[in-house]
Amino acid sequence: MSKQSASSAQERILIIKLSALGDFVQALGPFQAIRKHHPDAHITLVTTKPYKELAEKSGWFDRVVPDGKAQLREIKRIWRLRKFLINGRFDMVYDLQTSDRSSLYYHLMWPHKPQWSGIAKGCSHPHANPRRDFMHTIERQREQLEMAEITDVPPPDLAWMDADISHLQLDDTFALLIPGGAPHRPDKRWPGDHYGTIAKRLTAAGIQPVILGTASEADEAAEILATCPEAKSLIGKTSLFEIAVLARRAALALGNDTGPMHMAAAAGCPSLALYSKASDPALCGQRGPNVVIERTDTLDQLPPDRVWSLLTAFLEKEASAS
Incomplete structure (x- = not known):
């Protein structure tokens, strides 16, 4: 999907998924579920560069932003990341990475605090299962989204991916x-x-x-x-x-x-x-x-x-x- 600008009244959603191919594949169901739950929203995905084209062609996102994985000591890059997060004026964030790095995004948005599904301290929709780290990725993400009121999460589907071989x-x-x-x-x-x-x-x-x-x-x-x-x-x-x-x-x-x-x-x-x-x-x-x-x-x-x-x-x- 080509990049589009969100109108002032349009709901703005951010999804964070920064990881390896297997993790990205297992997030396809949650991506689809979030789009279905927010059919008219402007949805931005932050992911790692190798999966930018894949995400763009899925049709689930209005914008795909590659994350440069700035280190905390890289002040200028952290500042640019904060600027992107603040200017995005996101209404809801689904952190499917649920790492220390992705939780940092939540704190970089200060003083703006959007609705947030993840594990960031103080977020509005925490995945509040103390055994979440012992769950399979698919069940963990499904339960996380259920706690954020998304109850229909399909299994990963690659049927839309096509190519001439x-x-x-x-x-x-x-x-x-x-x-x-x-x-x-x-x-x-x-x-x-x-x-x-x-x-x-x-x-x-x-x-x-x-x-x-x-x-x-x-x-x-x-x-x-x-x-x-x-x-x-x-x-x-x-x-x-x-x-x-x-x-x-x-x-x-x-x-x-x-x-x-x-x-x-x-x-x-x-x-x-x-x-x-x-x-x-x-x-x-x-x-x-x-x-x-x-x-x-x-x-x-x-x-x-x-x-x-x-x-x-x-x-x-x-x-x-x-």
């Missing part, structure tokens, strides 16, 4: 392999050669293995290709919109606890997400109509045979349905 030249039947994860968290990655073993078995089953990821997953992709040259690498070649389309068309997705796996799950792709003890799926796990999560203490001890048995259950279910 004909240039990728994929087989009719393919599976997504998503071997990446945060570069500084190698303990969240299943070994690349194990993905290669799965790729070989997919190829033998007549399913093209397709590798997704960014340049930081190039080493894992190389390991997969060394074991299974028939796999197709799309490392660094796909947009978020293309990933959504790929997920809707794929026979299955296999990956670590990483953002594109959240997209695959939300898009309805049969998804197997692999977790180590480094993260807790009870708090942040992928959600969707057909998701299995396999967790072990250390992922390098998870054998390919176990993963293949879980994947074949997807394939058998699909075969029986057709």
